[in-house]
Amino acid sequence: MTLLQSWVESANSADTDFPLNNLPYGVFETNTLEPRCGVAIGDMILDMAAMEENGLIDLAEEPVFDVPYWNDVMELGPEGWAALRNRLTDLLAADAPDQAQVAPHLVPMAEARMHMPLVVTEFTDFYAGKHHATNIGTMFRGAENALPPNWLHIPIGYNGRASTVVVSGTPIVRPNGQTKAPDADMPSFGPSKRLDIELEMGAIVGTSSEMGHPISVAQADDMIFGYVLLNDWSARDIQPWEYQPLGPFQAKAFATSISPWIVTKAALEPFRTSTPEREKDLLPYLREPGPMLYDIELEVTMAPEGKAPTTIARTNYNQMYYSAAQQLTHHASSGCAMNAGDLLGSGTISGPEKDERGSLIELSWGCKETITLDSGDTRTFIEDGDTMTLKGAAKGDGFxxxxxxxxxxxxxxxKFP
Amino acid sequence: MTLLQSWVESANSADTDFPLNNLPYGVFETNTLEPRCGVAIGDMILDMAAMEENGLIDLAEEPVFDVPYWNDVMELGPEGWAALRNRLTDLLAADAPDQAQVAPHLVPMAEARMHMPLVVTEFTDFYAGKHHATNIGTMFRGAENALPPNWLHIPIGYNGRASTVVVSGTPIVRPNGQTKAPDADMPSFGPSKRLDIELEMGAIVGTSSEMGHPISVAQADDMIFGYVLLNDWSARDIQPWEYQPLGPFQAKAFATSISPWIVTKAALEPFRTSTPEREKDLLPYLREPGPMLYDIELEVTMAPEGKAPTTIARTNYNQMYYSAAQQLTHHASSGCAMNAGDLLGSGTISGPEKDERGSLIELSWGCKETITLDSGDTRTFIEDGDTMTLKGAAKGDGFxxxxxxxxxxxxxxxKFP
Structure with missing residues (x-):
């Protein structure tokens, strides 16, 4: 597939994140427009509420775009999603006949402030990156016991906190929490000293499954609406003291950031790729009928306050051991009802090499090594004022x-009250 | 405090769950009424949507009762909650002047079907019963290591799944899942063979806290709207294989049942009691300014299909080591935003004695002992067709x-698709 041409000139560049091939979904406001659904095209946002109001898009009996979330569109299901994408492609293609009617509803991205693109109903975070799980396991349990015995059989996950999933740009307040040094008698309470990121992809569930009813991997893939970048902020000093026996809780609950744009499964279709060969056969319910990962290049930058960012890691979503479809199937396997708006974090994405690690605890190998930034500053974990940025793109032929x-x-x- | 007299005669019995002292909140429907808010009084339900429509209750500018959830009332905050309770008490007291206007809006409970009383925004389950944690720990790790080292310092909890919290009476489908016998090479997938209950109380958060902002225990207590009975259904064979290192997931995700009525904090006020003496000092942020547990007698019955129930355990909510207010404070301590509609499970409530254990795995001591029911049937875990019932009441002087x-x-x- 090559770059599709649009009459929106800025969408025809090899460098834009948002060519006609993409058409991702977000929620934006401007000084004059209330928060509403929008579609990115080049350096513009198509105001979907206005498009609907003016009859240029007519997807459902009730309006679905004049709201600050895409959940109503999700509820239309895969046929509705396909109809919307086809209509948008027709309206924005280079030879589209309706340009004059559509053009007034394009808003410059530079004038927009982005909001959460969806209401997150529930958030689940997985642990499906084998290099990450091996790195963390080696640090905490030694190389022989790095991977837990269930890891090659189960896409391990835990329920996270939906109330603190926030859109890119939202400031992140350093968490307080209980920590205990191994040699201390008592724990203490205060600001985390080991604040970290986790580079992840988030899959957004777009349709619902019924309580009591498991789903197949093929059904799960059909249920996925799209993907976002996801930063699972983590307090590495709170987690070791709290997480036995019931898993991470406050070490993760304070914030999770996502990218402003939901990239649809349709846009990512040309980049499908397979999960790696299995070291141990998966149980039949988890086997994939086709390639369900995606080739998406990822990058992390770190910038001290007022200084330029340094790229500290590059990796790829194709490194995961389990796809989002497999995770969703496992999530529903007990009969757990899944809902439109559920967000599934992939787990930290690290590659096999040292500069492909998706968290600071891996990059600094548990504080043993220092990360030196281009500014000359050094870090093991994140300091107040630092800005962390995740970047991601699937790269086609010239787009x-x-x-x-x-x-x-x-x-x-x-400070605690 | 003694029994308050109402003009609704059935509310004046020492045996009713719903005297004027109680006034709990539920959602009901009948053959002629759509699901809506109702208040239990004796063997009747006061139709709050009708009361509001007829101007007999006027709590907010917009209607709050003609919906199938109490979340809108929660949003009114503690002053609104107190105003509502005062008004209901005035309207239903024995000497109330408005009886003739109110009486037409009473619906016989026998004609009503109960729904979920709230929209559960997020569900968190704790592990705050010391006898339970000690019993489970002894079975799995031996008596010396029964309590994890953090247990006396942290009200340990994990995020659960809100999508499968259901109202009493909803059938529970036996979950499928991965299990692995210790001597097996590979795990297998199929119906759980060790299905269990957990007897808990649920605290309902009624107001919200801001992301990044911790709250004190006193503030947390003010935020709690009311309490329900809660059964945290658990698959004991799925959990051991899946739960390391990130905690319980599918072993708990398939279902959680709650009682149909939310008992308000105001109704429970006379039954406040203190958490037990601390074995180790709590960190200051977790210390309670006053008694925040409640004296609530609890009971579990088990009935094979078509047979009479047997009481298999009796215990009391006053056995907990941490109160819901302490749990809520810890939950928000990292800066985790809490929302009206959040549900906090107390953790399994067991007493010190053998017949005070709030789960079958404790009652059967990990399958080593058989539970014999009055019908002559024996059980270690739950079989298809069995009915499990939690009962609870705070007992005052004649009410x-x-x-x-x-x-x-x-x-x-x-069967898996």
Whole structure:
């Protein structure tokens, strides 16, 4: 597939994240427009509420775009999603007849402020990156016991906190929490000293499954609406003290950032790729009928306050051991009802090489090594004022499918009341 | 405090769960009424949507009762909650002047079907019963290592799944899942063979806290709207294989049942009691300014299909080591935003004695002992067709504050697609 041509000139560049091939979904406001659904095209946003109001898009009996979330569109299901994408492609293609009617509803991206693109009903975070799980396991349990015995059989996950999933650009307040040094008698309470990122992709569930009813991997893939970049902020000093026996809780609950744009499964279709060969056969319910990962290049940058960013890691979503479809199937396998708006974090994405690690704890190998930034500053974990940015794009022949950056700047912890 | 007299005669019995002292909140429908908010009084339900429509209750500018959830009332905050309770008490007291206007809006409970009383935004389950944690720990790790080292310092909890919290009476489908016998090479997938209950109380958060901002225990207590009975259904064979290192997931995700009535904090006020003496000092952020547990007698019954129930355990909510207010404070301590509609499970409530254990795995001591029912049937875990019922009431001088039973009957697992 090559770059599709649009009459929106800025969409025809090899460098834009948002060519006609992409058409990702977000929620934006401007000084004059209330928050509403929009579609990115080049350096513009198509105001979907206005398009609907003016009859240029007519997807459902009730309006679905004049709201600050894409959940109503999700509820239309895969046929509705395909109809919308076809209509948008027709309206924005180079030879589209309706340009004069559509053009007034394009808003410059530079004038827009982005909001959460969806209401996250529930958030689940997985642990499906084998290099990451091996790295973390080696640090905590030694190389022989790095991977837990269930890891090659189960896409391991835990329920996260939906109330603190925020859009890129939202400041992240350093969490407080209980920590205990191995040699201390008592724990203490205060700001985390080991604040970290986790570079992940988020899959957005677009249709619902019924309580009590498991789903196949093929059904799960059909249920996925799209993908975002996801930063699972983590307090590495809170987690070891709290996480036995019931898993991470406050070490993860304070914030999760996502990119402003939901890239649809349709846009990513040319980039499908397979999960790696299995070291142990998967149980039949988890076997994939086809390639369900995607080739998406990922990057992390770090910038001290007022200084230029340094790229500290590059990796690819194709490194995962389990796809989002497999994770969703496992999630529903007990009969757990899944809903439109559920967000599934992939787990930290690290590659096999040292500069492909998707978290600071891996990059600094548990504080043993220092990360030196281009500014000359050194880091093991994140300091107040630092800005962390995730970037991602699937790269085609002369075009890219981007997500928009996923950015967060750290603010000092708030003193306990 | 003694029994308050109402002109609704059935509310004046020492045996009713719903005297004027209680006034719990539920959602009901009948053959002629759509699901809506109702208040239990004796063997009747006061139709709050009708009361509001007829101007007998006027709580907010917009209607808040003609919906199938109490979340809108929660949003009014503690002042609104107090105003509502005062108004209801005035309207239903023995000497109330408005009886003739109110009486037409009473619906016999026997004609009503109960729905979920709230939209659960997120569900968190704790592990705050010391006897339970000690019993489980002894079975799995031996008596010396029964309590994890963090247990006396942290109200340990994990995020659960809100999509499968259901009202009493909803059938529970036996979950499928991965299990692995210790001597097996590979895991297998199929219906759980060790289905269990967990007897818990659920606290309902009624107001919201801001992301990044911790709250004190006093603030947390003010945020709690009310309490329900809660059965945290658990698959004991799925959990051991899946739960390391990130905690319980599918072993708990398939279902959680709650009682149909939310008993308000105001109704429980006379029954406040303190958490037990601390074995180790709590960190200051977790210390309670006053008694924040409640004296609520609890009971579990088990009935094979078509047979009479047997009481298999009796215990009391006052056995907990941490209160819901302490749990809520810890939950928000990292800066995790809490929302009206959040549900916090207390953790399994067991007493010190053998017949005070709130789960079958404790009652059967990990399958080593058989539970014999009055019908002559024996059980270690739950079989298809069995009905499990939680009962609870705070008992005053000649009156009781009940929750309505929390019932679930097990249906066979659904075959994987």
């Amino acid at each position: 890219r499918i981007g997500f928009g950056d996923c950015v967060g700047t750290i603010k000092p912890a708030i | 009781r504050i009940g929750f309505g039973d929390c019932v679930g009957t097990i249906k066979p697992a659904i």
